[in-house]
Amino acid sequence: MPHPGWSLFDFEGIGTRWEISTPDTLGAELRGQLLDTVSAYDKAWSRFRPDSLVATVSRGPGRITLPDHAPALQKIYAALYRLSGGRMTPLIGSSLEHLGYDANYALASPGSPEAPPPWEGTLEWTGTELMVTKAVVLDIGAAGKGQLVDLLGDVLRAAGHADFLVDGSGDMLHSGTHPVVVALEHPYNPKQAIGTVELANSALCASASNRRAWGDGLHHVLDGATGQPIETTVATWTMAASALEADALATALFMVDPGPLEDEFEFSWLKVSSAGGATYSAAFEGRLFS
Template identity: 30%
Template sequence: MTAAAEWSAWTCRVRLVVTDPAALAPGRALLTRRMAAVDRACSRFRADSELSLLGRAGGGWTPVSPLLAEALAVALRAAELTDGDVDPTVGGALVSLAHDGDPLGTGARAEPAVVPAPGWHTVELDRAAGRVRVPAGVLLDLGATAKAWTADRAAAEITAATGSGVLVAIGGDVAVAGPAPAGGWRVRVEDVTAPLDRRPTGPCAVVTVRSGGLATSGTRARRWQQAGLHLHHLLDPRTGLPARPVWRTVSVAAGSCVDANTVSTATVVRGDGAWPWLRAVRVPARLVTEDGAVLTVGGWPAESAA
């Protein structure tokens, strides 16, 4: 038996599944508290968050909470592993493209501005001292890693507290912990995460996950128009513009959700140039082209329709 709860938060679907039904209520409470704490520390969309306050700090060393310090460390590690394809200094570029104050990406301005990311090397993090230094004017955005990291942390916390097997899905970021149900966790990958009783609108597949995490990054969930241009939230940090439309969806399985999401996001950013890197990192991946063709690498299983 499993028990599940599903709700909306952070402008996406949140799903919690447990192998022990008695763990559902305490598990949901733990997940809700974890997400609230991350939001207070890491949100770019609330003026009172630690991250927003850091953006107004003026470029000096600024004390940060252990939670934000860990979130920043995760983001900087992702930037290092991807040679800057996943870069937390894209906040200014997102603001310039009217993705500020509007997490659904429905806002617009007359002319899109181009603001390349200053680069993750400009951020200095001293975790031992609990402080960080970000150059004045550099805005951080942790959207590329914070959801996946939250899913990983919450799944582990719920299992530790309840002993139950756990699946946490926040949008396209899925983390599992503890004993899996018989046959493993069945996860549907698709362009835009939707309730399981809703028919997918694009190419989709169902895969089995037994440990670690699975993440789907794509250009269909958060899109908007500006000055006649179709934009999305996955930016190429080097240009400050949305990644070229090569892959509409990339799904990756890895030892953790944050690692899966790091690879899936970087693959979207790299476009056609992702293939050598994907083969080098040796993780299962499913790539969907703009016209809906499905390509796989790294031992991703054969398609099983939802």
């Protein structure tokens, strides 16, 4: 929770609720910059709007030039695609749409799960240049909200704000001398917490299969090898220097054992299995309730 007495700027963006907490009230110009940052991100990456940049490649083969923040997104997706053996992929959008999680929010599956196309031979992504050899549905939701959290933090710092908490519906970035204590939402009851963690000058992100769930056992965390919802894990939390990494790694933990991830990334984590057990890294300094 933000500190008592801090100012709160809350708004809707990319289909979710945002709260930005600061010691001082944000001016109208800065609020406009923050809203413009969210709007530009949505216009570039949303698979739910036909006028987005990535919608171009959903209509056929072609090449697009992405925003300047795209190289960081490409780098982490390429690493996690490799570490997961293709199970975590930005091409998962077609599988989500097939299960009903489409632009119309049909939320009704027309058939059996389908695996997305492989990155190899389908997608060439170098820096800000992206080319596809056939129509694809890009979905960077596993890391995109985290990156947007970071971008909003950059806007605040550029305006001279050193103390803030950016909260994109549970994906958080904290900066400053006043740590905040964050409750870890129970994966089966959003009104309860399974523990708390102190957040200080770092990011905390979560991924949970109950967040966007529909039908009989359908949810948004899919295995890129099969297109099926992952059933062995129900919730993860990660802490890292950036929300981009924390967000991406929270999803990767559904598909990859922590060890290989810890070999390449500096982060701490907590993972809850569908059987109810919790495992966590030595560096995860949260407090779990009994």
